[in-house]
Amino acid sequence: MTEETPHPLPATTGPSRYAQRLLARVRAFDTRHPWVWDATVTLTWTVAALVDAAGGWRTTAVDPSVPVWLVVTLSLALSVPLYWRRRHPTAVLAVMACAALVGDASGAFLQSAYLQMVPVFHIALSRPPRALLWALALLLPPLVTGAVRFPPGAVDQRVVPALWAYALAALLGIAVRSRRDERAHEVRLAATAERARIAREMHDIIGHNLAVITGLADGGRYAAAKNPERAAQALEAIGTTSRQALAELRRLLSVLHEEGDEGDRSDGPAARTPQPALTDLERLITGVRKAGLPVRAELSPTAPALSAGAQLTVYRVLQEALTNTLKHAGPGATASVRLSYGPGALEMVVTDTGTRSTAPGRGHGITGMRERAARYDGTLETGPLPTGGWRVALRIPLEDPTS
Incomplete structure (x- = not known):
């Protein structure tokens, strides 16, 4: 049984296509200016942490008498380091874990401690799997310290929910990383297949036309001494074959250019030249006869x-x-x-x-x-x-x- 060759999926249209283009533009902007997104994320969570430090932290605190200046300092330590989360996620988590350790030891139990989920996500996304063990080693001391100092209900209300949150963040990072690696693998496979296709096309175009030109040149060389008119015909056929080969190569390169850059498509004659079909077999045979x-x-x-x-x-x-x-x-x-x-x-x-x-x-x-x-x-x-x-x-x- 012949193995069925997979066909490419149809291009997306409508709102989905516009959404993909918008997402691609956002990613491209983020690649060029990563500080913009980093600053936006950091500022957003810093404002949220300071709003909680203005008084909301007492709703979850075991000891509401913790000095406000300490709560504000810890809130900043749990949010400002997020600016470096993508470049140094482990270091960011270490700084935040120290702040969480002080907060849990004091009884403040700040909700902004959950922001540690962000660097955990980036560790799972961009670091080797063993880095998650170091992340766990940084996350446990604050939770254990709070549970030991304030034991009533601390495990069920604080430790277990926090561990579940960090685990979900890590799993999300792993899932995104797996999907990204899968897409990268698909791109590599597609690139390999495309290189093979281009190699076949270049082999067929160049190999055939060079063989025809060689035959015409040999025939013209032998005819030059006895029949100058035949030699001139051979030179003319060489020129025609060369132009046809160049036209096919330009068509192939223009198609590759179109596939690689939708926003800058060529409208030249080479881009509009159709691929050879059954109607071109006679022309192909005629060229070989001339050779x-x-x-x-x-x-x-x-x-x-x-x-x-x-x-x-x-x-x-x-x-x-x-x-x-x-x-x-x-x-x-x-x-x-x-x-x-x-x-x-x-x-x-x-x-x-x-x-x-x-x-x-x-x-x-x-x-x-x-x-x-x-x-x-x-x-x-x-x-x-x-x-x-x-x-x-x-x-x-x-x-x-x-x-």
């Missing part, structure tokens, strides 16, 4: 139900097969191309009459052809013929128009 390789072609005129990607696969396979013939078949070789439509499938067979000392395409050529065919549930068979020469057979299922 000096006789090609006999039988192309069925029936219009197939093939996607643009599948048609590009047929084009590239034929291109690679004829390029291998040009490079490896030797002088006097001829090629034959037969493209037909069987029961529910496109079938293309490319053969040549050349003699080879080694099999063609030991690099990326045949591998790339097989990968292209497999992407559309197709098959590719290659091998020598009993009578000499080489055979490439491609079969791609046609799409069911009723599905």
Whole structure:
């Protein structure tokens, strides 16, 4: 059974797309100016801590007689260090834990002590897992001290809820980190696949056109002494082939530019040039003939139900097969191309009459052809013929128009 090739998810549209763009812009701004967000978060929690220090802290305090100046000082020590939470979360937690230790030992039991959840989250997000053990070592002394000094109900009302809060903050950091690592892994896989795709395209475009140019140049060199007109025709064909190769490379690079930067898309001719399709097979064969390789072609005129990607696969396979013939078949070789439509499938067979000392395409050529065919549930068979020469057979299922 052929393994189904995964298809990319459709692009999001509507409000979700705008939300993603807005979030991306916020992240980009934060990357460029991290101090803005750090200062905003710190100022927000500092104001909240000072509001609590103005009198609300007594609702949870065991000893409401704690001096106000001490409560204000501890509130600042539990909030101001948040400015450095992303760069030095462990150090920030250590400072805050010292303030929490004084607060619990005095009986103030400040609610701002729960702000220690913030550096705990960042430790789980950006530090090795063992750093959470150091965080636990910093969090426990204040809780144990408060429970020992003021034992009635301290464990159930103070220690257990605080530990649950810190555990949830750590789990949230771990979850966000796992998701971030997963997305980074997906990006690396996508980049690897994209590099492989670009390598195949560059191999097909450059390899084929250089082979054609080499054939034209060799023919023109031999014709220059006897038939200057033929030599001029060869030079003209070299120029045409070179321009076609440059146009294909520009199209490929412009597509990559569009995929990498939606906000700055090129509107030039290269960006609008369509990819090669079945209608371009005759042009491909004509170019190979001009390079000096006789090609006999039988192309069925029936219009197939093939996607643009599948048609590009047929084009590239034929291109690679004829390029291998040009490079490896030797002088006097001829090629034959037969493209037909069987029961529910496109079938293309490319053969040549050349003699080879080694099999063609030991690099990326045949591998790339097989990968292209497999992407559309197709098959590719290659091998020598009993009578000499080489055979490439491609079969791609046609799409069911009723599905």
